[in-house]
Amino acid sequence: MMRQAGRCLPEYRKLKETYSFLELVRTPDLATEVTLQPIRRFGFDAAILFSDILVVPEAMGQAYRFRETGGIEMDFKVRTRADVNRLSTDAVTDKLSYATDALKLIKRELSGKTALIGFAGSPWTLANFMLEGGSSKRLTKAMRLFDKDRALFDALMEKLTIGVTKFLQAQIAAGVDAVQIFDTLGSEVPYGEFEAASGKWIREIIAGLDNKVPVIAFAKGVRDWETLFDLGAQVLGIDHAMDLGLVRRALPGDIAVQGNLAPDSLVHLTPFEAEVRTRQTLETMRGRPGYIFNLGHGVPPDASLENIGAVVNTVRNFS
Numbered sequence: 001m002m003r004q005a006g007r008c009l010p011e012y013r014k015l016k017e018t019y020s021f022l023e024l025v026r027t028p029d030l031a032t033e034v035t036l037q038p039i040r041r042f043g044f045d046a047a048i049l050f051s052d053i054l055v056v057p058e059a060m061g062q063a064y065r066f067r068e069t070g071g072i073e074m075d076f077k078v079r080t081r082a083d084v085n086r087l088s089t090d091a092v093t094d095k096l097s098y099a100t101d102a103l104k105l106i107k108r109e110l111s112g113k114t115a116l117i118g119f120a121g122s123p124w125t126l127a128n129f130m131l132e133g134g135s136s137k138r139l140t141k142a143m144r145l146f147d148k149d150r151a152l153f154d155a156l157m158e159k160l161t162i163g164v165t166k167f168l169q170a171q172i173a174a175g176v177d178a179v180q181i182f183d184t185l186g187s188e189v190p191y192g193e194f195e196a197a198s199g200k201w202i203r204e205i206i207a208g209l210d211n212k213v214p215v216i217a218f219a220k221g222v223r224d225w226e227t228l229f230d231l232g233a234q235v236l237g238i239d240h241a242m243d244l245g246l247v248r249r250a251l252p253g254d255i256a257v258q259g260n261l262a263p264d265s266l267v268h269l270t271p272f273e274a275e276v277r278t279r280q281t282l283e284t285m286r287g288r289p290g291y292i293f294n295l296g297h298g299v300p301p302d303a304s305l306e307n308i309g310a311v312v313n314t315v316r317n318f319s
Contacts, residue, residue, distance in 0.1 A: 008266075008303040011037050021066065025052050031102035032109065039114055041305075042312050046115035046178075047106060049171070051099050053121030053182060056163045057130050059095035060087040064134070071135030078130045084155050089162040093170045103174035115178065118171030122183035122219075123160035123205075124198035130156070139188050146197050161201045165208040172212050180216040180237070181205060184297075187221025194219075199227040206232040216258060220297065225250055240296025244284045256290030261311065263295050266303035271310035278314040 012034060015024065024030045034050040054064045054072065063075040078084060093100075107116055124142065131141035145153045168179050181202055189197045198219070206215050218237030219228060228236055229252060238247050238259030251257060265277050278293075285291040293315050299308070 007301050008299055008305065008308075009037050009041060011041075021052075024050065025055065026098050028098055028102040028105055031099070032105040035102070035106050036109055039110070042308060044114070044312070046117050047110060048117040048119060048180070049099065049103060049106065049176075051102075051119070053119075053126060053184075054129060055096055055099065056092065056120060056160070056167055057087075057126055059092045059167075060089060060159065060163050062087065062130055064129075067134070072129065073134040074130060074132075077133035078127075078156065081152055081155070084152065084159065087156075087159050089159055089166060092163045092166045096167055096170065099167075100170045100174040103171060103176060107175040116176050117178050117180055117216075118168065118174075118176035119180040119182060120164045120167050120171075122181050122186070122198060123157045123164060123201040124189070125183050125185040126160050126164070127153075127156055128185050128188065139185065143188060143190075143197070146193070157201050161204050165205045168205065168209060172209065176213060178214040178216060178235075179209070180218060181233075183217070183219040183222070186219035189222075191224060194222055194224040195227045198222075199224070199231060202233075203231050218258075229255065235290075235292065237294070238296065242296075244281065248285060248288055253289070256292060257285065257288065258292040258294045260294070260296035263297050263300050263303070266295075266307045266311070267300050269307060271304070271306045274304075274307040275310045275314045278311045279318065282315065282318045 015030065015034065019030060024034055031050045035047050038044060039047050057074070058064055062078065064072055067073050076083065103116065103118065110116055128139050128142045131145060132139060171179060183198055183202065186194065186198055202217060209215060214234040215232070216235040216237055217228065217231050217233035220239045221241065222228060233255070235256040235258050236251065238244065238257060240260045240262040242260060244260055247257060261278060261281050265274050269277065282293060
């Protein structure tokens with residue numbers, strides 16, 4: 001599995017000529033097709049649902065769209081207690097049935113030959129978009145709320161934790177083999193504050209899944225290892241700025257490691273160079289039980305198909 005692998009494929013771009021991104025996400029047949037496209041082309045070991053992390057805030061009452069100038073715009077900015085109160089987790093499962101319907105279709109198409117992974121954004125990452133009102137070059141409002149009004153911050157995070165938990169529970173009921181929680185904005189939290197701002201909420205979500213499937217936690221840019229080890233995840237995703245050798249020495253043996261080839265290796269290197277980088281990553285983790293090769297983040301839209309093929313073949317032939 002490579003996150004967002006489909007978006008560099010010509011068959012995906014062909015679909016985008018007819019359908020918007022949100023139409024693809026919200027239409028089970030189309031989400032199924034996009035999920036399966038990279039599996040057909042590269043035969044990854046696992047497929048990951050084609051969706052978006054912001055479907056949870058949308059299901060709670062804060063819709064989003066893509067700006068014509070680029071980036072994401074939320075329907076409103078969460079600023080006050082009244083804004084938090086208007087968010088509801090009551091119908092999250094029903095409103096996201098398009099995602100679970102897609103998972104059932106994907107599961108059937110995979111026929112037990114390929115694992116299926118579901119996912120959701122972490123409460124901290126979602127809160128950043130919700131408080132900023134969409135994409136922003138400077139993310140300040142979530143941390144400001146955390147510092148200035150902890151009660152309101154916690155109220156928002158409690159609702160998001162419930163919403164994310166419900167969504168992941170529904171994905172598990174639909175048949176996924178594992179789920180991943182993406183805390184892609186974890187690095188926005190100062191060191192020492194990660195536990196209170198993000199870690200505790202991820203831990204609550206994982207506890208609410210009752211060990212029904214393995215959980216992968218990915219907190220980009222976070223180096224608070226004590227908190228990460230204590231999340232309860234069976235797998236930790238490692239970003240590409242981290243030395244895997246250090247991770248190998250620090251990580252408890254009962255936690256698997258996923259990562260961490262630099263995504264740009266799929267863009268600016270030759271296929272041979274991408275193969276060399278992949279082999280170096282594999283050598284670093286040789287003999288480490290529970291290692292899962294992957295990128296250190298998602299596949300860039302301009303990734304070379306030849307480079308992806310070279311990486312996949314190198315992993316398959318490594319011994």
